[in-house]
Amino acid sequence: MTAPVPDVVLREYGPADSVPLGSAAGRALAASGVLHSATPDPAQDGHWLLRAGSRVGAIRTPGGPVVRIMPKTPVSRIFFLLGFSHDPERAWRDDREGTVDTGAYDDVVPALAHAVERRIDAALRQGVLQGYREVEESSLVVRGRIREADQIRRHFGRTPPVEIAYDAYTADTAENRILRAAVERLLRLPGVPGSVRRRLAHQRLRLADALPLVRGQELPRWQPSRLNSRYQPALRLCEAVLRGSSPEHLLPGADPLVVDGFLIDMNQLFEDFVTVALSEALKAQGLTPRPQDPHHLDTAGLVRIRPDLVVCTSDGRTPVAVVDAKYKVEKADGRPNADLYQALAYATVLGLREAHLVYAAGREPTRFHEVRRTGEGADGRGVRLYQHSVDIAREPRQLMAALHDIAGRLTRAGSPL
Incomplete structure (x- = not known):
């Protein structure tokens, strides 16, 4: 039985560490740009010199270790800054101190997974939100209104089926799709603790009536309203999860090498925080x-x-x-x-x-x-x-x-x- 590959732990903007790493994983990290630098170690064969930059979180390398980048800033404060980045209206900041429940975790991914699960649990406490969604389909019975142009084009002179459109009252809403997509994304990330993973799996079951999103698809749009106010803190955080998930990185002319995970760019996060916080104060x-x-x-x-x-x-x-x-x-x-x-x-x-x-x-x-x-x-x-x-x-x-x-x-x- 092959022994598990230990995680590589780096510090944000810390010194370069020499770590044992396969050539495929090393080349994928170097090509991805998620680290400040990734180069073969000239002093030791089979090792790479890895140095983290401004991005913190965790990434999984192909056939190699999970690389965890620890932030210099307390995790709870990172999520406070993230609130300004994704929610200028402070929709998911607490009333008193502006903190998000990150549990006892000091690593970005476990803290994020815990925070998301807690927010979703609070959002669903009164039941899964339902709403009206326009449905267009072919049916054996008439429901709603007939789509006359489609009916003539597809079934001229034949009935049934009938091309119809109607408003369905369903849990398959934009809000629930976003929550489900974030849960499924977190379940695939490296470093999510088992207890949090089990709670996330439970939330996925509660959101089973929402259709899954296709990877790479644009996030569905939703509008803040009185009806979805209890969802808004969870939605803001889930959108941050989905936007912060790193894409696949491909080496030109080589087989696909996937570097996958969740990363927060502290440079961009601080810039967004300062910009939005000062803007709010200046408008006043x-x-x-x-x-x-x-x-x-x-x-x-x-x-x-x-x-x-x-x-x-x-x-x-x-x-x-x-x-x-x-x-x-x-x-x-x-x-x-x-x-x-x-x-x-x-x-x-x-x-x-x-x-x-x-x-x-x-x-x-x-x-x-x-x-x-x-x-x-x-x-x-x-x-x-x-x-x-x-x-x-x-x-x-x-x-x-x-x-x-x-x-x-x-x-x-x-x-x-």
């Missing part, structure tokens, strides 16, 4: 936020730039500040010079007196740099580049307070140059 102050607002650096329009957030006046016409979020700290002092050059380019293009960088870099005090030879006007003050830090490991209330402080600074931003 009467300003107009414009996320991912495209501009050009040059007059010919060849060099495109896209700041994370441009803050405009209430009418949305005049920019007053620009913000860019930076999750990864490149230098020991936490303040990469390249970020300042980027912020200055944003301020220059938009004609602003200030630009802001927001780092996930602990509790460093806010600093600013006044750029030389950029002063114009009576006060002679140059462009100021502000560097803010937020500690995403802090409690949600403290984290949100830090973002509101930054929003307050943005509301006081100076007028354009």
Whole structure:
């Protein structure tokens, strides 16, 4: 009997680890791009040097081990950030602290599976939601209305069958399809604990009347309403599961090599959190936020730039500040010079007196740099580049307070140059 292959555990942005790995699994990891780097170890045959980047979660390699990437940030806080990424209206954040029940797990996949199962159980506590869905089919009896064009085209001069359309009251709704698809996805993921797996299997039985989704198919659309309000926390989290499931990666000119799992990109997650949290706070102050607002650096329009957030006046016409979020700290002092050059380019293009960088870099005090030879006007003050830090490991209330402080600074931003 073949011994099970032990999991490979990496740390987000940690040092490279030399692990025994088959060539197929190593090449699949290298081609997938889910790691910061994956290269053969020159010092040891049959080993690969694996280094994790910004993605955390778990992936299964073909014929090789499960690679688990542990986050630097507490898992419960990751799901709080994910709430902003997928649910600006806070539909699945708790009222008090904005936390999601992740159990006692400190690994992304087990915590996610536990959270999803708990949310679905709460959604189904009052029974499986049913709704009306339009059905078109061929039938031996008339029900609803006859589809005359289809009837003539397919069965001219013959009856039955009859081409009909009607509204069916059924559990096969978009909401239930999403819940079922997320459950089935989690049941296929590596690293889901047995107790959670059994509870997920039970939820799948409760959702058996919903048709399964075809892999790669676009998620069905649903509209928030009073009728599905109890489903909304589960739906938001399930959509995150389905969108975060990594696709199959194929090596060009080779047999298909599958790298499958669930991954969260912390760079993108932090950027989304900062953008949405600041946007909410700025709207309350009467300003107009414009996320991912495209501009050009040059007059010919060849060099495109896209700041994370441009803050405009209430009418949305005049920019007053620009913000860019930076999750990864490149230098020991936490303040990469390249970020300042980027912020200055944003301020220059938009004609602003200030630009802001927001780092996930602990509790460093806010600093600013006044750029030389950029002063114009009576006060002679140059462009100021502000560097803010937020500690995403802090409690949600403290984290949100830090973002509101930054929003307050943005509301006081100076007028354009």
